[in-house]
Amino acid sequence: MKTIHVDTGRPYDVLIGNGLIEDCGKLIREKNAARKDAVKAAVISDDKVWELYGEKVTESLRSAGFETLKLVLPNGEESKNTDNLISVLEFLAENEFTRSDLIAALGGGVVGDLAGFAAAVMLRGVDFIQIPTTLLACVDSSVGGKTAVDLRAGKNLAGAFHQPRLVICDLDVLDSLPEETFKDGSAEVIKYGVLADPRLFEHLMDKGLEFNREYVVSRCIEIKRDVVNEDEFDTGKRRLLNLGHTLAHAAEQLSSYKLSHGKAVAIGMSVFSAAAASYGICDRLTAERIREAVKRFGLPCDTDYSAEELYEVMLRDKKRNGSSISIVLPEKIGRCIIKKMDIAELEDFIRAGL
Numbered sequence: 418m419k420t421i422h423v424d425t426g427r428p429y430d431v432l433i434g435n436g437l438i439e440d441c442g443k444l445i446r447e448k449n450a451a452r453k454d455a456v457k458a459a460v461i462s463d464d465k466v467w468e469l470y471g472e473k474v475t476e477s478l479r480s481a482g483f484e485t486l487k488l489v490l491p492n493g494e495e496s497k498n499t500d501n502l503i504s505v506l507e508f509l510a511e512n513e514f515t516r517s518d519l520i521a522a523l524g525g526g527v528v529g530d531l532a533g534f535a536a537a538v539m540l541r542g543v544d545f546i547q548i549p550t551t552l553l554a555c556v557d558s559s560v561g562g563k564t565a566v567d568l569r570a571g572k573n574l575a576g577a578f579h580q581p582r583l584v585i586c587d588l589d590v591l592d593s594l595p596e597e598t599f600k601d602g603s604a605e606v607i608k609y610g611v612l613a614d615p616r617l618f619e620h621l622m623d624k625g626l627e628f629n630r631e632y633v634v635s636r637c638i639e640i641k642r643d644v645v646n647e648d649e650f651d652t653g654k655r656r657l658l659n660l661g662h663t664l665a666h667a668a669e670q671l672s673s674y675k676l677s678h679g680k681a682v683a684i685g686m687s688v689f690s691a692a693a694a695s696y697g698i699c700d701r702l703t704a705e706r707i708r709e710a711v712k713r714f715g716l717p718c719d720t721d722y723s724a725e726e727l728y729e730v731m732l733r734d735k736k737r738n739g740s741s742i743s744i745v746l747p748e749k750i751g752r753c754i755i756k757k758m759d760i761a762e763l764e765d766f767i768r769a770g771l
Contacts, residue, residue: 425646431638442482455517455518458483458484460523499566501566561645571733608660615751618710618750656736660747663689663742667731690770703749724768744766
């Protein structure tokens with residue numbers, strides 16, 4: 418088992434290894450991720466994940482001395498809404514949840530974001546544990562303390578920074594993922610190579626979907642850890658982690674979330690890198706290599722949405738600040754920049770990438 422320490426305002430560990438789900442209760446106790454007087458552990462999950470791992474997790478928690486509660490939501494981005502947030506809070510209140518108890522988020526990014534936000538606002542903040550079950554959640558959304566739900570106007574527009582007490586990444590769960598879901602998470606993996614590590618990028622290009630899971634998952638988390646340690650509350654360097662995401666969130670919303678997050682990020686990276694090459698921010702070879710990587714993992718590079726359609730949605734993006742918006746662009750593989758762009762220029766920039 419590998420341990421990566423995240424040194425935020427409230428430090429915690431990320432555990433990476435095989436067979437960790439069956440020992441999650443013991444690990445939570447051993448790592449002091451639960452208060453000594455913790456009695457209840459509320460497992461928040463979705464219907465697909467619960468069927469695979471729900472009983473294993475609750476049994477492990479019971480063996481470690483927790484009284485377990487469960488709340489199972491429908492799988493999918495549509496569940497990450499304010500109605501379900503209130504449902505979770507009402508469920509916890511009805512079960513007399515206290516500040517000494519904890520929430521265990523068992524699932525992918527949707528469950529982690531929703532359960533984490535509930536933990537942030539329940540009783541003005543209770544402890545929660547991330548147990549990610551997708552590649553995307555393992556390498557990205559489970560680490561860093563960003564929690565949120567979607568509003569009708571856009572994705573992740575209501576949320577809070579609330580760091581988990583522990584993250585348990587069981588690599589065995591990746592074996593149960595459908596190939597499309599695994600590919601989806603690979604978009605975030607490619608992102609980390611483009612952002613900060615040419616060696617990681619070359620490993621992905623060489624191995625494709627057969628990449629070394631422990632090395633890749635660990636390296637992605639290390640990169641995110643380093644950025645979050647420096648900028649926990651997303652006021653500077655952490656914005657680099659939005660590579661591909663500004664356009665991605667717009668495309669997801671235009672599709673009514675039928676387009677998966679990973680595919681949208683792959684499109685976002687491809688389009689914005691092509692635009693960056695057109696504007697001389699990176700060379701053509703860099704943009705082509707990013708597109709090659711996206712294709713290597715069976716992910717899309719292009720979208721049928723027009724520059725005008727994407728632009729209109731991006732106007733409501735949370736990264737907009739008055740008349741400008743911050744976008745992340747590659748200079749070369751392993752180095753990206755945050756570019757502040759006037760909103761009036763954005764539509765033409767998108768068009769250049771399309």
